[in-house]
Amino acid sequence: MSARFAVRLVPDLLYAAPGGTELRLDLHIPLTESPPPVVLYLHGGGWLTGSRADHPQRLTRLARHGVAVASADYRFAHRAPFPAQLDDARAALRRLRREGPAHGFDGGRAGVWGASAGAHLAAHLALTPGPPGTAVRAMVGFFGTYDLTSAAAHLRPDPGLPLPAALRDTAWPAGLPDPPATRLRQALLAGVPEAELTEEHLAALSPLTRVHRDAPPMLLLHGTGDAVTAPGQSLRMAEAVRAAGGHAETVLLPGANHEDPAFDTDPALSAVAAFLAGRL
Helix, strand or coil, X not given: CCCXXXXXXXXXXXXXXXXXCCEEEEEEEECCCCCCCEEEEECCCCCCCCCCCCCHHHHHHHHCCCCXXXXXXXXXXXXXXCCHHHHHHHHHHHHHHHHHHHHCCCCCCEEEEEEXXXXXXXXXXXXXXXXXXXXXXXXEEEXXXXXXXXXXXXXXXXXXXXXXXXXXXXXXXXXXXXXCCHHHHHHHHHCCCHHHCCHHHHHHHCHHHHCCCCCCCEEEEEECCCCCCCCHHHXXXXXXXXXXXXXXXXXXXXXXXXXXXXXXXXXXXXXXXXXXXXXX
């Protein structure tokens, strides 16, 4: 698919305020002849950091292909454990469905897209039944972790791969180690002390354990040079969806690292747009 549409930005829309925490989203709306579908984008950051404003070129470039993008903030795990993030994503979807016509997109044709921790949350949203108005028609994941259990312990990145500069420079919340270890981040997400984190907690946090035959179609992109999350995570997730009778595709980007610029190129986003075109 070719990128051919101008894009209108509608920033800083308040969509929910759980417990007084204001959550906002930004809309990237292609100027199409008829109302385009919309995809909810969830950013990465290890469930502890990041922003809806991260990687704006990624969001705008997909919108230029004719899909509206709503990039949303969500509560972080050290403030509100899972499933608070899932509740936030559902609240954003309800807002998009309700107010889509006012902004020029079709909120009834909605998908979800996430990167890293956002891909993990996007998979939960796609696979976990929720209240009316919160289902999605398709899911796209960039370099996500989908199985947090010990069954995936062998899916480890090559220790010789360099950590991307963007991750080395991450500002973690005050009071946490820099960087916080994976197990600590998982415990914060589960809402339990690290010493009490169990396999049952990890299974409950793993989208892989929620796979079912009626899962919406998935497209999972991963770099073969990912120093944070092994590409086997995406391959394993896609295999599980297909084994359950669903549809899942994987695209491996040769040599690409975690949050690599390769994911923001037009070829990568053209693949995302082509996948979404017939499903939203």
